[in-house]
Amino acid sequence: MPRPTAAQLAYGTATVLVSTIAMLLLSQTSTGVGVAVICAAALALGLLVALTVPAPSRRGRHAATRAKAPGSAAGPADTTAAARVSAPRTAAAEHPVHH
Numbered sequence: 001m002p003r004p005t006a007a008q009l010a011y012g013t014a015t016v017l018v019s020t021i022a023m024l025l026l027s028q029t030s031t032g033v034g035v036a037v038i039c040a041a042a043l044a045l046g047l048l049v050a051l052t053v054p055a056p057s058r059r060g061r062h063a064a065t066r067a068k069a070p071g072s073a074a075g076p077a078d079t080t081a082a083a084r085v086s087a088p089r090t091a092a093a094e095h096p097v098h099h
Contacts, residue, residue, distance in 0.1 A: 005055055012050030016042050 004012075020042040029035060 002055065004050060005053075008050045008053045008055070011053050012046040015049040016046035019045050 020039060023038045023042065024035070027034065027038065029038065
């Protein structure tokens, strides 16, 4: 399981804090059971929000250039103009949809 990003942590934390305060103020509960239920619901909502924030994709145009080490020995085929021209990309290949 990948580590959560800073955006996921920030959105999840903000959701938990805001939803807890809002639900406590709106319900005006003072019992321990009521506060526990509200806190559990706020944590579940914060987890849901944190998991639905899209994670940054490591695939893309710059991923291949980062993988190459600078100063690596390139063969003679890499120096030709035909080798430097990349294949045309479709819009779907540039922006994959993650579900």
